[in-house]
Amino acid sequence: MPLRQTLDFLLYDWLHAQQLTGRPRFADHSRETFDAVLDTCERIAREKYAPHNRTLDIEEPRFDGEKVILPACSKEAYDAFAASGMLSAAQDYAIGGMQLPYTVESAAHTFFAMASVSMGSGMLTVGNANLLMVHGTELQKQVFALNEFSGRWSGTMCLSEPQAGSSLSDIVTRAVPDGEGFENDPLGPRYRLTGNKMWISAGEHELTENIIHLVLAKIPGPDGKIIPGTKGISLFIVPKKLVDADGRLTGARNDVALAGLNHKLGWRGTTNTLLNFGEGKFKVDGRAGAVGYLVGRPHEGLRCMFHMMNEARIGVGMAAVMLGMAGYAASLEYAKNRPQGRPVGPAGKDPSRPQVRIIEHADIKRMLLAQKSYCEGALALALYCARLVDEQHTGEPDVANEARLLLEVLTPIAKSWPSEWCLEANSLAIQIHGGYGYTRDFPVEQYWRDNRLNMIHEGTHGIQAADLLGRKVRMEGGQGLELLAGRMRATMARAGSRADLAAYATALGEALTQVADATKAAWSTGDPAEALANAVPYMQAFGHTVIAWIWLDVALSVPANSNDPAHEGRLRAARYFFHYELPKIGAWLQVAASRDPTCADMPEEAF
Incomplete structure (x- = not known):
């Protein structure tokens, strides 16, 4: 079944997303405007993303000694996506947003994930900016978040370290005050960071003018010592290129250097990096140390970062769903057109009869039905969670609190279940293709490789x-x-x-x-x-x-x-x-x- 038909049913017949237009925040919208957004995203995904999915898999990012080089189609797709306004779709009109319900925004993003998941649709950039809109100062919102929502800059999250992995209590990246008066910088209390971060998606590229890293690091406590465990962690804005209080690039590089590119099984269109902070390659004011601006209060970095992490987990789940859907669509098409074998009758198989299409075999139907149940069920769950986000933000207090509690319980499932079972759907898609599925002549092997990451990132x-x-x-x-x-x-x-x-x-x-x-x-x-x-x-x-x-x-x-x-x-x-x-x-x-x-x-x- 075409994705759009499934989305329309889930959005309007099941979740009744059109009823959200009765709320003040969404009063300017109608089903027609929702459909127009879906139409636009479907078109961009079809024209700018889908034709290049295999190109991104073959032409991996490379570093020429000065910059990371991606295929030209990556820039074209990013620019088309940014121009669509989808990076700020859910934001206020006052800052250039559409005030679109998150339910509709989430549905719109499915087209991009299905067409080419590693091309990207700004998940980390939007999550980075959303975190700053909640925990940042007014100037941090103006300078950093708004430039991310516009597509001028992009964003990352920098948590893991080579020696710590997912154990954030063991990170060793340090941040120290940047001299006398550091606390009075208009962009926030200014620190110098030193350390190494790993597995940073989109950590280095030339798609945008600047990259805004959100970095977890430990700062000294009142006694000058580092507080052990996660309680000592603070959060910092660390731009790749230094900016002034008006959001203009100063022309100077921050002391953030690419240490290497990870060569991955899948998601090859997205750079995955090791970054060194404060190694002295790009000294600021003649000194080593990456300049970073404190977000929120000292030692509350992990609490702030969970705002982005939980959002990203739901996004990862949706990416897994759509890779599963892509494999399902491909294997369904193949099964409808591939003749092989003959049906078994009371007297066995009759070799004189013509071959049948493999979709007529019971076991092929079993595998297709399994894919359908996994992928469409997971898509419904992801959209249900998106609807809870809208309830949390625009519902009556009691309804909003219920939505908050339900999201807390469902977020681990919304991330993990599609990551496991839509991956299984991709495996079944390969099986339906037989030996062809194991070759690069068909896309299902790439879908499986791309999807295998989703059981790992944003929390295993x-x-x-x-x-x-x-x-x-x-x-x-x-x-x-x-x-x-x-x-x-x-x-x-x-x-x-x-x-x-x-x-x-x-x-x-x-x-x-x-x-x-x-x-x-x-x-x-x-x-x-x-x-x-x-x-x-x-x-x-x-x-x-x-x-x-x-x-x-x-x-x-x-x-x-x-x-x-x-x-x-x-x-x-x-x-x-x-x-x-x-x-x-x-x-x-x-x-x-x-x-x-x-x-x-x-x-x-x-x-």
Whole structure:
């Protein structure tokens, strides 16, 4: 099914995004303006992104000793995207935005991710600017965030370090006050940073005039010593090129140097870098040390950065969804046109009969239906989360608070579930293509390689699982989990009155009970080491339960006895998920509930 048809159904028939126009912030909009945005993004993605997806995979970024070189199509695509206004789509009119609902903005971005995910659509730039709009000073917003929203500058997030990886408490990048009077710089208290950061997406390129790095570093405490752990971390704006208080480039480079490019399995169109801060290659005022401006209060850097990290996690989940959708579309087209084999009749196969297309084989249908259930279910979840963002920002106080709690619980799932299961969809797409799928003659191998990153970046599977079971389901006395369960029960109650969905409602209720019981059992001893030893299987079961709920809720928007093939496809995908996928949760939850020590107790020497 074409992506646009699926988006229209999910946006308007299921999520009722058009009702958002009744709120003051979105009063100037209508379904027509929403559709116009989708039309524009679909066109740019088709014309500027999709034709160059393979080019970006083959022509990797390279450093010529002075600058990073990307294919010319990268610049053309970036300029077209920036000109569309999508970088500031959700921002206020006063700063050049469209005041577009995040639900619609998120849907619009799907076209770019599906056409060429590594071409990029400004996820980190927008996240960087959004963080500054919340935690930055007025001048930091004016100088840095607004230039990012306009597309003049781009942004990154610099967390990981070669020796620390995801363990942020172990970062060693340092920031010290930049001499007497440093605290009075109009752009914010000024520091000098030294250290190394790794895995920085879009950390060096020539697509924009400047790159604004948001860097985590540790500053001395009142006693002059570094506070250990994450409590000592602060956040800094570190521009690649120095700017003045009016947002003009001064012509001087900051002391930020490219240490190397990472050569990746996928996402090759996006540079991935190692950056050295303060190595002295580009001295500022004759001294080594990268100039950085404090964001927020000292030692609260991680709290500020989570604003961007959580936004990025939902974005990563959507990228995984759309790579899965791209593979599904390719394998569906292939299956419809590839003749191979003959059907089995009562007397076996008749070699005199002509070959059939492989889509007529039951096992091919199984793999296609699995892809459809994974990808369209995950797309619905991602858009549901986007709708919660709009509720959080524009809903009545009670509604906004509920949206906040639901987002807290669902964010680890919105990131992890598509990253795992839409990757599996890409694997099935290769399988459907057979040997051809393993070659570069078809795009499905690239989709798989691109998607493999999404289980890693912005928090690995293990980190998401520990966050879910260790914090999210227990936070605020378990209110978020109970609220989610309440939403599921409401869906079950509605589905119970439809003969074609009642059995699914019962199955979902049983799954929800299993998840609740496993949550309590995992924590029954109060020992975090025991509870979290099987956090990933727990998260897999939790995610499958969430997607089953999403599919049931989506199915309720399909009219009973409809003759529309698209509607039948949705009901069949829901049926597949309840028959083939939801039953898997028992095994996952069993090891979590019993706090099975098989993995945790495995002695190193036994490996």
